Amino acid sequence: MGRDREDVTEFLGQVPLLQCLPGSSIRRIAEVVQVRSYEPGDYVAREGEPVDGLYIILDGQAEVSAPANTEEANRPDYVLNKYDYFGYGSNSSVHQVTVVALSKLTCFILPNQYAHLLQPKTIWNPEETPKHSLLEQILHLEPLEVDIFRGFTLPEAPTFRHVFGGQFIGQALAAASKTVDCLKMVHSLHAVFLVAGDIDIPIIYQVHRARDGSNFATRKVEAKQKGLVLFTLIASFQKEEVGFEHQAAIMPDVPPPEQLLNLEELRERRLTDDPRFPPQYRSLAANKKFTPWPIEIRLCEDSASQHKPSLNYWFRARGKLSDDQALHRCVVAYASDLLYSPVSRHPHLAKSLEIHVLSLNHSIWFHKPVNADEWLLYVIESPSAHGGRGFVTGRMFNRQGELIMSLTQEALIRREKPRGRNPRPKL
Numbered sequence: 001m002g003r004d005r006e007d008v009t010e011f012l013g014q015v016p017l018l019q020c021l022p023g024s025s026i027r028r029i030a031e032v033v034q035v036r037s038y039e040p041g042d043y044v045a046r047e048g049e050p051v052d053g054l055y056i057i058l059d060g061q062a063e064v065s066a067p068a069n070t071e072e073a074n075r076p077d078y079v080l081n082k083y084d085y086f087g088y089g090s091n092s093s094v095h096q097v098t099v100v101a102l103s104k105l106t107c108f109i110l111p112n113q114y115a116h117l118l119q120p121k122t123i124w125n126p127e128e129t130p131k132h133s134l135l136e137q138i139l140h141l142e143p144l145e146v147d148i149f150r151g152f153t154l155p156e157a158p159t160f161r162h163v164f165g166g167q168f169i170g171q172a173l174a175a176a177s178k179t180v181d182c183l184k185m186v187h188s189l190h191a192v193f194l195v196a197g198d199i200d201i202p203i204i205y206q207v208h209r210a211r212d213g214s215n216f217a218t219r220k221v222e223a224k225q226k227g228l229v230l231f232t233l234i235a236s237f238q239k240e241e242v243g244f245e246h247q248a249a250i251m252p253d254v255p256p257p258e259q260l261l262n263l264e265e266l267r268e269r270r271l272t273d274d275p276r277f278p279p280q281y282r283s284l285a286a287n288k289k290f291t292p293w294p295i296e297i298r299l300c301e302d303s304a305s306q307h308k309p310s311l312n313y314w315f316r317a318r319g320k321l322s323d324d325q326a327l328h329r330c331v332v333a334y335a336s337d338l339l340y341s342p343v344s345r346h347p348h349l350a351k352s353l354e355i356h357v358l359s360l361n362h363s364i365w366f367h368k369p370v371n372a373d374e375w376l377l378y379v380i381e382s383p384s385a386h387g388g389r390g391f392v393t394g395r396m397f398n399r400q401g402e403l404i405m406s407l408t409q410e411a412l413i414r415r416e417k418p419r420g421r422n423p424r425p426k427l
């Protein structure tokens with residue numbers, strides 16, 4: 001293996017211990033690791049000697065001997081292979097075991113002085129907790145074990161009686177991304193919503209490594225509560241590649257976001273200025289608990305009241321996000337389900353008719369890198385509603401008119417039926 005920085009980063013990204021670190025931590029570790037080589041029979045570490053760092057096997061095999069004079073002394077020796085590691089995670093400052101090279105052996109060593117790189121504040125940022133962005137907190141997961149993560153529905157997060165579909169998509173994609181080397185980025189995902197999630201129970205994300213190729217990797221994720229699978233995602237990741245280029249899609253001509261009001265300002269204006277709302281309704285609405293979404297949305301038109309099966313709006317994440325392309329893709333995936341399938345009910349909206357909308361499935365294709373804290377134009381159309389299912393397609397453009405993503409979704413759309421006072425998700 002040639003040892004340029006990118007090769008080292010790619011190798012470290014395959015080591016399960018390191019995969020849930022922020023991409024920036026893995027790149028930093030790639031800068032500071034040392035390489036050591038051993039001949040067959042050489043001691044790599046001796047029981048009782050000081051631990052000088054984390055050892056990761058790059059090539060070859062080593063044998064670990066159980067410590068003498070302990071209960072484990074009778075345990076058979078075991079063999080370490082490529083991607084295995086030792087010298088980290090024990091509370092002791094001295095080696096508890098002896099490790100001997102079985103073949104020609106090469107290791108990467110992360111010296112003790114860089115051990116802090118293994119303990120980042122969050123899965124997205126080595127230094128800071130994400131005070132600055134609610135979204136980054138929503139998309140933070142606790143790594144429980146290799147390939148298993150726990151996510152939460154934060155009190156400030158948008159919910160729609162049950163777990164918001166975009167939260168499942170964003171968190172599941174975050175879990176999948178944390179098991180793929182950081183040089184590969186998601187380029188497509190397909191999600192299915194099986195059962196509504198309970199906002200009071202943590203969600204367990206279990207990642208299955210379907211395939212790791214040299215350029216592509218595929219992951220399947222299951223989201224569970226109380227052991228029941230609520231949601232599945234299949235995502236494919238690819239290393240950057242130079243290839244053919246064209247863009248036939250043209251960004252529609254819409255007013256820039258600076259000339260438009262956001263949803264909160266529109267609400268405020270309705271409450272104060274709109275003569276169609278009687279005063280008692282206004283004070284009722286004004287007293288209702290209202291939490292702004294972590295995504296700022298500026299509608300380009302009022303296509304709902306015109307009954308048009310389409311909608312264009314600008315959106316961006318509120319607050320500054322950490323500089324991690326994997327995070328930015330999770331954020332737009334999260335945002336893409338917020339104001340999407342309701343477009344399929346536009347032609348059917350009528351006074352005193354409430355329409356129940358529930359996402360059934362969701363697909364995204366990421367064409368180009370994205371900045372989720374800069375304005376993106378979401379262009380949505382609903383070509384069909386039939387049989388209780390509304391279908392929507394979406395395209396996202398950046399301000400330069402580049403097509404960044406294409407999306408599709410099917411949602412259940414039905415006349416809302418009266419419900420009890422406290423409907424609970426059926427787990």
Ligand SMILES: CCCCCC/C=C\CCCCCCCC(=O)SCCNC(=O)CCNC(=O)[C@H](O)C(C)(C)COP(=O)(O)OP(=O)(O)OC[C@H]1O[C@@H](n2cnc3c(N)ncnc32)[C@H](O)[C@@H]1OP(=O)(O)O
Binds near residue numbers: 165166197360416
């Ligand atoms: C100025 C502009 C402002 C714009 C403001 C816009 C405003 C709001 C925007 C909100 C956008 C919200 C978008 C949110 C999208 C989501 O987050 S949806 C959440 C993700 N999706 C899910 O959780 C779906 C999970 N899947 C399921 O629940 C099930 O698979 C299924 C319901 C799809 C199918 O299950 P099945 O048992 O086979 O179906 P049913 O028997 O038909 O229905 C079961 C329960 O569904 C509920 N339900 C069904 N129909 C209705 C209805 N007409 N009205 C109300 N509720 C309905 C209901 O709980 C059913 O259960 P019971 O009837 O209680 O048995």
